[in-house]
Amino acid sequence: MYYDTLDTPIGRILLVGNGEALIRVDLPDARHPRPLAPEWRRDRTALAEARRQFEAYFDGERIDFDLPLAPEGSAFRRRVWNALCDIPYASTISYAELARRIGNPKASRAVGLANGANPLAIVVPCHRVIGADGSLTGYGGGLPAKRFLLDLERRHAPAAPFALTS
Known part of the structure; x- marks a missing residue:
């Protein structure tokens, strides 16, 4: 190692x-x-x-990671961590939405525990999961770090493509 x-x-x-x-x-x-x-x-x-x-x-020059990853965890945790990787840069979802996305809408609490056990912080973007009311809730690296990461992503998010409408 x-x-x-x-x-x-x-x-x-x-x-x-x-x-x-x-x-x-x-x-x-x-x-x-x-x-x-x-x-x-x-x-x-x-x-x-x-x-x-x-x-x-x-530096705001990269919106995702392209690294080989080998997190250790149960099948349920790995399913949650894989779903975290589908949350777009500079976006957030709730624990309930994450539970729904893995096909287990009643598992918000278990999803929260799996999220908290994420061994690959930032790369597997658990900081993008927030409370149902939009509040910043639990983050293994502390709420100031979570706030910083979300603010960083919002500042550097790619602009939506410009479209002319007729």
Whole structure:
């Protein structure tokens, strides 16, 4: 396993990979920080592409990530994480809507737990899920980071194409 850190506008994030895929992204104010394993090796080269894409994201030059990912979790959690990847850049949905999208409309609470267990913060955009009333609710990296990420995306969202109407 390899790791590296990256200084960002929300603080220092931790990137962890296995040499083939990114397996973890930890934010600086994580509610449940996970320690580095003693056998992991710091390697900027192994995570260079992830660093490059994160830098472009925070610079407003990238709206999605194109990295091999290998998150570990139950089939239900992976289904939720896959659905998170379908939320467009600079958009938000509610936990109830996310539950509906995975075909289990009564599972809002379980969806929230899966969202909170997302090991690939930002890449798998769990920050785009908000409360049904539009409020910013729970985020493993803290609400200030969630607010920053949503504001960043809104500032850099591609403009809608101009269309002439007759």
